[in-house]
Amino acid sequence: MGDPVITVEDFRQFQEFFYRKTGIYFDESKRYFVDRRLIDRIRDTDTTNFRRYFWFVRFQAGGEELQKLTNVMTVNETYFFREEYQFKCLVRSMLPEIVKRKALGSPIRIWCVPSSSGEEPYSIALYLLESWPDLDRWDVEITASDIDTDVLASAASGKFSKRSVSNLPAAVLSKYFSKSDTDEYQLCDDVRHAVDFTRVNIVDREETRPYRGFDIIFCRNLLIYFDDLSRRQAAEMFFDALNPGGYICLGHSESMSRIVPIFKIRKFPDTIAYQKPEET
Ligand SMILES: C[S@@+](CC[C@H](N)C(=O)[O-])C[C@H]1O[C@@H](n2cnc3c(N)ncnc32)[C@H](O)[C@@H]1O
Numbered sequence: 589m590g591d592p593v594i595t596v597e598d599f600r601q602f603q604e605f606f607y608r609k610t611g612i613y614f615d616e617s618k619r620y621f622v623d624r625r626l627i628d629r630i631r632d633t634d635t636t637n638f639r640r641y642f643w644f645v646r647f648q649a650g651g652e653e654l655q656k657l658t659n660v661m662t663v664n665e666t667y668f669f670r671e672e673y674q675f676k677c678l679v680r681s682m683l684p685e686i687v688k689r690k691a692l693g694s695p696i697r698i699w700c701v702p703s704s705s706g707e708e709p710y711s712i713a714l715y716l717l718e719s720w721p722d723l724d725r726w727d728v729e730i731t732a733s734d735i736d737t738d739v740l741a742s743a744a745s746g747k748f749s750k751r752s753v754s755n756l757p758a759a760v761l762s763k764y765f766s767k768s769d770t771d772e773y774q775l776c777d778d779v780r781h782a783v784d785f786t787r788v789n790i791v792d793r794e795e796t797r798p799y800r801g802f803d804i805i806f807c808r809n810l811l812i813y814f815d816d817l818s819r820r821q822a823a824e825m826f827f828d829a830l831n832p833g834g835y836i837c838l839g840h841s842e843s844m845s846r847i848v849p850i851f852k853i854r855k856f857p858d859t860i861a862y863q864k865p866e867e868t
Contacts, residue, residue, distance in 0.1 A: 592630045594623045598638040602626065605646070610658060610735060611791035611818035625660045629653070659738045663813070666704040668711050668748070669755045671808065674837045675715040677858035678804065682835050683720060686803050689833060695727040699802045699829065700783075701790060702810045703732035706743025707752055709783045710775060712806070714760060717779070731799075733788035740785050746775035790822050799829045808839035816847065823848040830864040837861050 594602075599619060607613045614622050626638065633653060635641040645653045669675070686696060700709040709732035716723050734740055753761055753773050765773040789795050790810070805826055811819050826836050827850055836851070837859070838844060844851050844862045851862035 591627050592637050594626055594638055598626075598642070599623070601642060602638075605642075606657075606661065607815075607818070609654070609791075610661075610789065611822065612661070612813045613815045613818070614661075622661070625657075629657055629660065632656075655737055659736045662736045662739075664704045664736060664739050665809070666707045667752050667755055668707045668714075670708065670711070671840055672711075672755075673858045674806070674808075674861075675711060676719075677837075677856045677861065678712065679715060679720040680858065681856040682804060682861065683722070686833070686835075687722060687726060690726075690803075692725070693727075695729050696804075697729045697731070697802045697831075698804045698806070699731045699733070699799065700806045701733040701788060702736075702807070703734050703740075703743060703785065704736070705739040705748075705752075706732065706746070706783065706785070707748070708732070708806060708808065709743075709785075710746075710779060713779050713782045714756075714764060717764075718760060730783045731786065731802075732783050733786045733790075733799075735787065735789045737787055740787055743783075744780075744785050746777075746780040748773045748775065790825060791818055793825070796825050796829065801831055802829050803831055803834045805830060805834070805836040807836060809842075811838065811842045819847045823851070827851070827864055832864055833866045834864050835861045836864075 599622065602622065603614050626641070630636065630638065630641045633641060633644060635644050645657055648654070683696070690696065698712060700712060703709050709730050713730055716728060732743065750771050750773070753765065761773070764776050764779055766776070767773055788799065807822070807826065811822065814822065823844055827848070830836065835854070836844065845853055852865055854861045854863045
């Protein structure tokens with residue numbers, strides 16, 4: 589039997605549905621990527637055609653198929669020490685400012701969303717261990733979230749490919765990882781346990797409501813998949829999630845000022861960050 593056919597109208601219906609659910613907007617140029625994955629899901633679920641599959645994914649009581657579909661549609665590209673200049677800025681500029689306002693004993697809270705398979709939140713933990721002299725004096729909590737449950741399971745295992753760790757300095761690699769015979773790198777338990785992984789859809793207000801009181805948020809390389817409306821909604825959610833004076837760091841090709849003027853732009857020697865004003 590040949591592949592199920594995804595018509596232009598099917599693609600449009602899926603595009604609108606997936607955008608509403610996740611904030612991710614697939615334009616026409618992503619047609620091949622989307623069609624291939626839809627065809628695989630139709631086959632795996634024995635639903636035979638798009639119409640039946642689309643019904644199933646929308647109305648299945650437990651939502652398991654929607655999660656599987658989301659997992660295959662997300663782009664999870666990431667690696668250790670990606671855009672390292674922001675981690676430099678974290679230890680040189682942002683944390684020293686934040687601790688000035690903190691009472692000793694209260695935790696410093698960092699939210700890394702989306703975390704994908706964990707390289708980014710673990711990079712933050714490694715950076716703090718290696719380069720922040722005040723780490724002993726402060727309790728730092730790192731929460732890492734993503735919408736994709738497959739990458740979260742992989743993140744929690746602490747296993748990484750050679751490619752994923754290739755940007756790490758050799759000394760950091762040998763200090764915190766052990767290498768298996770199959771060229772897999774296992775992160776040590778101490779660092780693995782320093783990060784708490786949770787599933788969150790950042791465009792779902794109900795899901796993000798408990799996420800409050802963060803000092804720093806890293807949201808890198810996600811807003812590029814969003815349109816202006818979902819970017820603005822995400823920015824407003826981050827505003828609520830931050831403590832007054834808290835910072836958000838975006839990926840190098842992303843900008844907040846175009847979307848929402850509620851953040852102050854802070855130009856540090858290493859990077860730009862967006863700050864929630866102290867008095868709001
Ligand atoms: C390209 S990765 C970025 C990973 C990491 N921040 C980095 O810059 O290396 C994008 C991630 O966004 C996640 N994602 C997409 N839509 C999301 C949503 N609505 N809520 C939370 N995470 C989402 C995907 O599952 C994927 O893992």
